[in-house]
Amino acid sequence: MTWVNAELAERFDEIAALLELTDADRHRVRAYERAAEAVRAASADLSELPRAELTAVPGVGRSTADKIAQHLDTGRIDLLEELRARVPEGVRELTRVPGLGPKTAMRLHDELGVDSVEDLRAALDAGRVRELSGLGTKSEERLRAGLDRLGAKDQQRLPVAEAHAVAEALCAALAGRDDVVEVVAAGSLRRLRATVGDVDVLAASETDAAPIHAAFRDLDLVAEVLVAGERKTSVLTRRHLQADLRVVSPQAWGAALVYFTGSKAHNIRIRERAVRRGLTLNEYGLARSDDASLVASRTEADVYAALDLAWIPPTLREDTGEVEAADTTDGRAPTLPRLVEPADLQGDLHGHSDWSGDGKASLPAMLAAADEGGLSYWAVTDHAVGLPMNGIDAEGFARRREAIAAARETTALAVLDGVELNILGEGALDFDDDVLARFDWCVAAIHTQLEQDAATQTERILQAIANPFVNAIGHPTGRRLGQRPGYDLELEAILQACAETGTALELNGSPSRLDLPTDLARRAVDAGVWLTISTDAHATHELANLAWGARYAQRAWVTPEQVLSCQPVERVRQVVAEKRERLA
DNA sequence: GCCGTTTTCGGCCCGACTGTTTTCAGTCG
DSSP states (O other): OOOHHHHHHHHHHHHHHHHHHTTOOHHHHHHHHHHHHHHHHOSSOTTTSOGGGGGGSTTOOHHHHHHHHHHHHHSOOHHHHHHHHHSOHHHHHHTTSTTOOHHHHHHHHHHHOOOSHHHHHHHHHTTOGGGSTTOOHHHHHHHHHHHHHTTSGGGSOEEHHHHHHHHHHHHHHHHTSTTOSEEEEOHHHHTTOSEESEEEEEEEOSSOSHHHHHHHHTOTTEEEEEEEOSSEEEEEETTSOEEEEEEEOGGGHHHHHHHHHOOHHHHHHHHHHHHHTTEEEETTEEEETTTOOEEEOSSHHHHHHHTTBOOOOGGGTTTSSHHHHTBOGGGOOOOOOOOOOGGGOOEESOBOOTTSTTOOSOHHHHHHHHHHTTOSEEEEEEEBTTSTTTOBOHHHHHHHHHHHHHHHTTOSSEEEEEEEEEOOTTSOOSSOHHHHTTOSEEEEEOOSOTTSOHHHHHHHHHHHHTSTTOOEESSTTOOBTTTBOOOOOOHHHHHHHHHHHTOEEEEEOOTTTOBSOHHHHHHHHHTTOOEEEEOOBSSGGGGGHHHHHHHHHHTTTOOGGGBGGGSOHHHHHHHHHHHHHHHO
16 A cells, blocks of 8 residues: 555646646646645555545645545546547657647647557657648757657756756856855755756846856857757757856845745745735735835845745745744744754764774774764664675674774764664664674664565565564665665555654655655654664765755755754663663 | 635646747656
């Protein structure tokens, strides 16, 4: 069983997409999109919520509630089945072509019988597309280019750290110019989504924007110019990542930053709020609707304040409750969380040394780097023997224990004698309990047999959680960003077991993982489960992963109180001891 | 289809760019 909210959200997204193709009222389409977002973000399991309370979810009305009930009862939604029957599968496929939207896709189907991407290519080759009214040779070229990009690398989202590197280079190139007073990367990069589809660069200039756009188009990093306007430029970088540039006056900086940071859902939400206050919000400012006089624009905080909102951290801007929490109407106190910051982390509870095969640095080197990074404790969790090639056996860990004792003499850090255990096929671990009992801290993680179904993976993890010496589940979903999705888990059962036993879930800060995903992390802390934010560092420079992990955790509304590695080492030892006492 | 300091109807975020449109529709973000 997968998380029913996610399943319902997919159904509503599909309904919205199909409705758009059938030329339904756009507000009705938008209503289903909002319902999908609302259902996806809901922290309560909708199958357990009393039916009468479904409409209490903002964005879910009577009609949507009925469809949720129908899905839960019968596994199908009549409207969706009806729409699927009306819209050929091939037409939906066409809308994945960049630059080809629902209107044109339907016309291609109705007027030319185009029913698939292959059909479209054939129709283009035969010169039939340009015969349609309103479509000419330029449209033909655009569709051909779209077909070439379909499925190409630039259609995929990049892990945020890779996109960050591209953005840094683009920003640096503009920051050196005399006519640029400010430049940042906004968009999903600033919101720290785990993967990024394009880089949104915002620059401020007192003078003419044209030379800045021209310079942007001419950068060495740019492979192709997609859009070249007076106010907006879009390019494809050599890294196969799209990048957009907007240039505004410093006067408009705050409004533009809000607009360009998004998310789209957040922007729509606050623009609606503006309308209800007789105001209009766009990227140039917040203005009165009647006489267009400017109310706020220079800083983000100005814009939010004029909407009776506290400034909202970018990592929360997903329309999942942040606008309500920021409300200051009538002197109300905002209830935004005090989000975890990198500086809140006191220790790192998952890292490697060259004692195990894939570690790149010695234990003293890792400890020195952790110390320099401002931490007060570090758990060295080298791989155990079950991981072929890499792991250490019990005798090896005994020898390492001597090395740890020696290292403790030379560092101010508290060093935890740790291990990263392998959760084996049936949920067994590498060592018996008498060996495990000698460690200060045990992370258990799945590294093999990633293809099993949700029930099997869940059972393996539950077995590990039930062990009195397992203190955290490492990279819980096993996802590798840009490479493979995580395995399905029955998270409710895992959260319940973690809460009952005092076992933490790791938020792995490696930019290739960022695992737990946001929605799972938010449900974990809501369920009262400890989170650890860890580096999984295999080299000294990877201790910087703590910052990625902490900032990513903000997206799940995580506060320092909910993170075990934000507590002093004494508290960590206490949590370890309590679980042993409870389960031994 | 949802929603309400215009609350059971009549609205619904806003703008840039492109192409073929002589005044705007489609697409995107």
